Amino acid sequence: MTVSFSYDKPKVLQALRYHFLSRKEIRLMIILVNVFAIVSAALFYLKKILPFAFLVSSFLWFVLMITFWFILPGVIYRKAATFRDHFTMNFEDKGFTLGNERGSRSWEWKALSTYLETPHFFHLYFDSRSFFLVPKIAFSDEQRSEMRDLLRVKVPRS
The missing domain is CATH 1.10.287 (Helix Hairpins)
Known part of the structure; x- marks a missing residue:
C-alpha cells in the first residue's frame, strides 16, 4: 500500500x-x-x-x-523541516519505505518500538523520543483499516 x-x-x-x-x-x-x-x-x-x-x-x-x-x-x-516536506510511504509485509524529493529510506517493522493512533495520525515510534507521524487523511477508509491491522500484527502497542 x-x-x-x-x-x-x-x-x-x-x-x-x-x-x-x-x-x-x-x-x-x-x-x-x-x-x-x-x-x-x-x-x-x-x-x-x-x-x-x-x-x-x-x-x-x-x-x-x-x-x-x-x-x-x-x-x-x-x-523540524520534516513538517514542510511532501512524503510518499510504501507499507509492505516486510517493512516500510519513506521517501521525498531528496531520497528514500526503508525500515523493517522490527525497527519500530511501538505505535500510537490518535485522531489524525499514526505515530510510529523508533524509540521513546524518535517518531514519525503518518496522517490518516492520506489513507482511504479501506487502507486505514489495513494499516491498523498491519500495525497490530507487526508492532507492539504502547
Missing part, C-alpha cells in the same frame, strides 16, 4: 501534544502538580497556609499547561 501526504500545521501541533502527554514522566509530573495545586487550594481555604503557596501552585500549573500545550509543540514544529 502506498500513500502520499503533506502535513497540516494545526493537526501536527495537536499530534505533538498527544505525544508529550502520552509520555509517562510528563503525565506523572502533571498529576503531581495538580495534586499540589488541589492540596494548596484546600489548605488555603482552611486558612492553614498563606495565599503565596496557593499562588505558587497555581502559577506552576499554568506554566506547565502552557508549556506542554503551546510552547513545546510550537518549538518542535518550527525546528
